[in-house]
Amino acid sequence: MSTDPTDWTAEEEAELQGLPRPEPSRLLEERVVRQLHERGVLRSRSHSPRLLRYGVAAVIGLVIAASGFAAGRRSTESPEPVTRVVHEAVPPPDPIIVPADCPPHAEPEAPRTRVPSTHVHAEPTRPKPVPRQVETDDPVDVPPSIELYRVDASDREQMVLYF
Amino acid sequence: MSEPVDKGPADQTLVERVLVDGDEGAFRTLYRRHTGPVYRFVLGKVGHDAREAEELVQEAWYRAAAALEGFEWRSRFRTWLFSIAHNCVRERFRKNGRHTTEDPQDHEIVRTPEPLEGIDLERAIESLADGYRTVLLLHDVEGFTHAEIAEILGVAEGTSRSQLVRARRAVRRMLRPKEESNVD
Numbered sequence: 001m002s003t004d005p006t007d008w009t010a011e012e013e014a015e016l017q018g019l020p021r022p023e024p025s026r027l028l029e030e031r032v033v034r035q036l037h038e039r040g041v042l043r044s045r046s047h048s049p050r051l052l053r054y055g056v057a058a059v060i061g062l063v064i065a066a067s068g069f070a071a072g073r074r075s076t077e078s079p080e081p082v083t084r085v086v087h088e089a090v091p092p093p094d095p096i097i098v099p100a101d102c103p104p105h106a107e108p109e110a111p112r113t114r115v116p117s118t119h120v121h122a123e124p125t126r127p128k129p130v131p132r133q134v135e136t137d138d139p140v141d142v143p144p145s146i147e148l149y150r151v152d153a154s155d156r157e158q159m160v161l162y163f
Numbered sequence: 164m165s166e167p168v169d170k171g172p173a174d175q176t177l178v179e180r181v182l183v184d185g186d187e188g189a190f191r192t193l194y195r196r197h198t199g200p201v202y203r204f205v206l207g208k209v210g211h212d213a214r215e216a217e218e219l220v221q222e223a224w225y226r227a228a229a230a231l232e233g234f235e236w237r238s239r240f241r242t243w244l245f246s247i248a249h250n251c252v253r254e255r256f257r258k259n260g261r262h263t264t265e266d267p268q269d270h271e272i273v274r275t276p277e278p279l280e281g282i283d284l285e286r287a288i289e290s291l292a293d294g295y296r297t298v299l300l301l302h303d304v305e306g307f308t309h310a311e312i313a314e315i316l317g318v319a320e321g322t323s324r325s326q327l328v329r330a331r332r333a334v335r336r337m338l339r340p341k342e343e344s345n346v347d
Contacts, residue, residue: 006331008303015284016303024202028217029194032224033187041228043185 171196174240182231194224197241200305201248207296208252219255223248238314242307245315287337295330302327 008016036042171177171192180189198220205223206216226247234243255261288296294316301307301315302323309327313320 006328006335008331012284013303019285019288019304021199022203022206022213023199024213024217024220028202028221029191029198032194032221033191035221035225036190036228037187039225039229041185041231042181042187042190 175236178231178234178240181228190228193240197244198224200241201244204245204297204301204305205248205252207300208249208293209255215255219248219251222251226251238311242311242314245301245307246317249315249317284334284338287334290337291330291333295326295333298323298326299330299334303331 033042172189174193174196177186177189177193180186181193201223202216202220205219206213209215209219223244227244230247234240288299291299297316298312301312302309307315309320309323312318312323316323
């Protein structure tokens with residue numbers, strides 16, 4: 001019970017609370033916040049440095065996890081086992097047989113290199129390489145420029161003559 | 164009459180966040196909780212010049228933030244902020260050669276001497292002299308105690324009490340002239 005005769009009645013009180021309440025502009029809040037940022041009182045917007053650190057750590061973790069997952073997926077999705085073509089190695093040619101009566105410093109017999117065309121059954125054709133495909137998992141990498149050829153016996157004789 | 168219900172964190176928690184982390188979110192919560200009443204208080208003081216009132220409120224917040232570390236919580240944050248705003252107003256008036264009616268004992272209670280018939284409460288309060296109006300609004304609308312009003316305005320607590328009684332009577336007289344003339 002009120003003792004002060006000047007106390008408001010319930011009706012007056014309600015009227016008092018219903019008085020207009022002007023508010024400052026929204027810009028004022030931004031001005032105040034900006035000013036306090038400039039003076040170093042405030043730091044980040046609605047994120048404490050601690051929260052910011054947690055956020056950055058979480059993002060970095062996600063990036064690392066995603067990249068690891070992608071790398072793992074790429075290796076498992078490799079379409080076929082690596083197939084490498086390794087050309088058959090050819091054994092070294094037979095040593096040149098020199099006749100016993102050949103003088104030690106004999107001049108090379110030039111005509112010997114000239115063989116009558118009638119003795120040659122055909123123009124020596126360059127044999128086509130016969131690659132052999134070998135499936136291997138070894139990381140052997142043969143340069144494609146190296147090509148070895150299979151040579152048959154007649155060709156060998158011919159080669160000896162050329163020497 | 165009472166402080167508006169606000170279920171956010173306590174002022175002291177928010178202030179600590181501002182001080183420790185420079186937490187902008189905490190500051191905005193504080194700002195939104197208290198700026199409206201401070202603005203209305205200042206607006207009444209400067210004769211409803213909204214631009215000037217905003218300048219003063221901005222200055223008050225800046226001073227409060229700068230002095231936040233030294234605030235010892237012997238009064239409510241709200242009371243402290245109002246007193247800072249009041250000082251800002253006084254300094255502005257002094258600088259501009261204006262004067263406030265801080266001590267209503269020396270002034271008329273009502274700026275318009277003759278009671279006005281048929282006016283509403285808002286106009287009646289508006290007609291009060293500055294000091295009386297301030298006490299009435301701080302006590303009856305913003306919910307401050309006399310001790311708090313004394314702290315804000317820098318007057319004795321008894322002065323606040325007597326001003327309130329006179330202000331209420333003056334308002335009643337304006338609203339219901341016949342009733343109040345019988346009481347007096």
